Amino acid sequence: MKTKLISAAALVTASTLAFAGCAANEGGASTTTLTGKGASSQKAAQEKWVAAFQTANTGVTVNYAPDGSGAGRSAFIAGAAQFAGSDRAFKDEEMGAGKFAGCAATSNALNLPIYVSPIAVIYKLDGVDSLALDEATLASIFTGKIKNWNDAAIAKLNPKAKLPDLAITAVHRADDSGTTNNFTDTMAQLAPSVWTESASDTWPAAFGGEAANGTSGVVGAVANGTGTIGYADASAAKNVGIADLLVNGKPLKPTAEAAAAILDASKTVPGRSANDLAYKLDRTTGGAYPAVLVSYAIVCETYKDASVAKLVKSYVGYIASADGQQAAAASAGSAPLSATLQAKVKTAVDSIK
Amino acid sequence: MTNPSAGLIGGASAGKADPKRVGDKVFGALAGASGIMILVILAAVATFLLVQGAPALFADPAKLISQGYGEFASWVLPYAFGTVWAATLALAMAVPVAIGIALFISHYAPRRLAQPLGYVIDLLAAVPSVVFGLWGAELLAPAVKGLYSWLNANLGFIPLFSGQVSGTGRTILTAAVVLAVMVLPIITSLSREVFLQAPRLHEEAALALGATRWEMIRMAVLPFARPGIIAAVMLGLGRALGETMAVTMVLSGGRSISFEVLTSQNPNTIAATIALNFPEAFGLKTNQLIAAGLVLFLITLVVNMIARWIVSRRAEYSGAN
Numbered sequence: 001m002k003t004k005l006i007s008a009a010a011l012v013t014a015s016t017l018a019f020a021g022c023a024a025n026e027g028g029a030s031t032t033t034l035t036g037k038g039a040s041s042q043k044a045a046q047e048k049w050v051a052a053f054q055t056a057n058t059g060v061t062v063n064y065a066p067d068g069s070g071a072g073r074s075a076f077i078a079g080a081a082q083f084a085g086s087d088r089a090f091k092d093e094e095m096g097a098g099k100f101a102g103c104a105a106t107s108n109a110l111n112l113p114i115y116v117s118p119i120a121v122i123y124k125l126d127g128v129d130s131l132a133l134d135e136a137t138l139a140s141i142f143t144g145k146i147k148n149w150n151d152a153a154i155a156k157l158n159p160k161a162k163l164p165d166l167a168i169t170a171v172h173r174a175d176d177s178g179t180t181n182n183f184t185d186t187m188a189q190l191a192p193s194v195w196t197e198s199a200s201d202t203w204p205a206a207f208g209g210e211a212a213n214g215t216s217g218v219v220g221a222v223a224n225g226t227g228t229i230g231y232a233d234a235s236a237a238k239n240v241g242i243a244d245l246l247v248n249g250k251p252l253k254p255t256a257e258a259a260a261a262i263l264d265a266s267k268t269v270p271g272r273s274a275n276d277l278a279y280k281l282d283r284t285t286g287g288a289y290p291a292v293l294v295s296y297a298i299v300c301e302t303y304k305d306a307s308v309a310k311l312v313k314s315y316v317g318y319i320a321s322a323d324g325q326q327a328a329a330a331s332a333g334s335a336p337l338s339a340t341l342q343a344k345v346k347t348a349v350d351s352i353k
Numbered sequence: 354m355t356n357p358s359a360g361l362i363g364g365a366s367a368g369k370a371d372p373k374r375v376g377d378k379v380f381g382a383l384a385g386a387s388g389i390m391i392l393v394i395l396a397a398v399a400t401f402l403l404v405q406g407a408p409a410l411f412a413d414p415a416k417l418i419s420q421g422y423g424e425f426a427s428w429v430l431p432y433a434f435g436t437v438w439a440a441t442l443a444l445a446m447a448v449p450v451a452i453g454i455a456l457f458i459s460h461y462a463p464r465r466l467a468q469p470l471g472y473v474i475d476l477l478a479a480v481p482s483v484v485f486g487l488w489g490a491e492l493l494a495p496a497v498k499g500l501y502s503w504l505n506a507n508l509g510f511i512p513l514f515s516g517q518v519s520g521t522g523r524t525i526l527t528a529a530v531v532l533a534v535m536v537l538p539i540i541t542s543l544s545r546e547v548f549l550q551a552p553r554l555h556e557e558a559a560l561a562l563g564a565t566r567w568e569m570i571r572m573a574v575l576p577f578a579r580p581g582i583i584a585a586v587m588l589g590l591g592r593a594l595g596e597t598m599a600v601t602m603v604l605s606g607g608r609s610i611s612f613e614v615l616t617s618q619n620p621n622t623i624a625a626t627i628a629l630n631f632p633e634a635f636g637l638k639t640n641q642l643i644a645a646g647l648v649l650f651l652i653t654l655v656v657n658m659i660a661r662w663i664v665s666r667r668a669e670y671s672g673a674n
Contacts, residue, residue: 176634
């Protein structure tokens, strides 16, 4: 009896949902709700973009669920999200026409960089106000090869600093994250002889160190500790020291300009359509701050539903505009895309059908 | 379980067509349904864990390495160890204190002090775990790191305190202290209730025979209360094993099996591992995390069964009969 009632109720709910879905997908009635899902790194920026976009376009609703890059990509593949936010572009083997449920059968996905954020190396060391580390030293600290702050390698780079005889506690993210992926990729590219693991969302277990949950957890652990060092989104680095990275002898700070420069110096992944802006980041370029997180908006080349395409075009178009990038920089501390890249993303967005 | 008075009432009403019988029937059915509901819920949870975890449990290890977190048994073992280890440390600290508080409230404190103290302890149980987590990560960990360095420097020859001391204090010992504070009210409340039920006559007899208060407690109260204490400890253990949020926020967890309690390299717990990784997990990784949940479910089940067994074995020797 009970189960019958429940199943009847479920049926009613399901059919209502199904009908609602039909109504939303009908070509005649234009869609007014856009659903996005993905990277939590974009959370603050997406909130700002959604608020600004909805103010400018009354009657339109944009939802962005910051459930994680992997969840976003899965939802986009299944057609459950109309665009995905992801800390990495789709890989070559994941791309392909017809693989995406929300896109037209002949359509591939487009990876568009929309959010660039420098990753700062943060530390807490009483009496040391400025710290500079080169790539090999930094990698050695995080791999556990350099264990003490008074190590000769650190002292050589910081002749003026009074380095204490204190053990280094290197803090990394305990959860899977795009920040870890980009930081480990930076280490793997810059100091391959020390950093023997490849880039990954999960911190390499072989290197050990201290783990903390989320960006705020890492910043909190570093700020409350003694002799700690960690990595976090530059915008979140409060109450801690920020180390300069010495790349080829040049000290670099995690500033917006230095971070955005990396995309202009890098090349897109070869063999894709001209409008796909998936970058293979070249972190060894001189002058550009190497530890940068680039987060993408993943959209369809051609949507099944033209009204969705229209909405995606105007929303992602706004994100990539100078206004949108400035808004994110102000609220989320991201690095605005350079004018050249803004123009490239605009061309790509205009091509969405 | 067979209560003679309940049998008498049933027997008396069986013969006549008593109008109260309807109420009995309805209430009996409701109570029976509630009892069955618990079994159904438990079965539903177990089924969910089994069905969702199966793809990871029966997956090819090579596939788990490439798409999941790695081969299942070796992946989950450190977390299972961490779960049990953290809970054991927490209980080692919480149980003596909890029994002490309970005895103080039930047998030592004056009435005027006992009642408010009881309320305060119950209040502690109402604090959400995320608040305990914040307290542990922001206040307790920075506060104890000095003590940890001292322990490490002076008592480092004890394996428990050896190793490279953590610079943040976010170790398994800190996590265990937070857990201990969280399970304290559960164990205290239950123990206090049991102590209060110790037969008054036994206590008075002990005192009349010239026993001091401590001897009276040892002879008349503790033997009577032993099964109750064990049940209370097991309930506390259940909370400690499954606690997620506080451990996630406080513990610097990894995948190492180590008994050192002052280092950065601590075994994480299963619950915290699931909470940490679930948001970004997809595909086989999700299955693997749910399979880890199944392992936690089994650990809890085994612990509870052992507890039941101890309680049933000790019951005959206690003063209860």
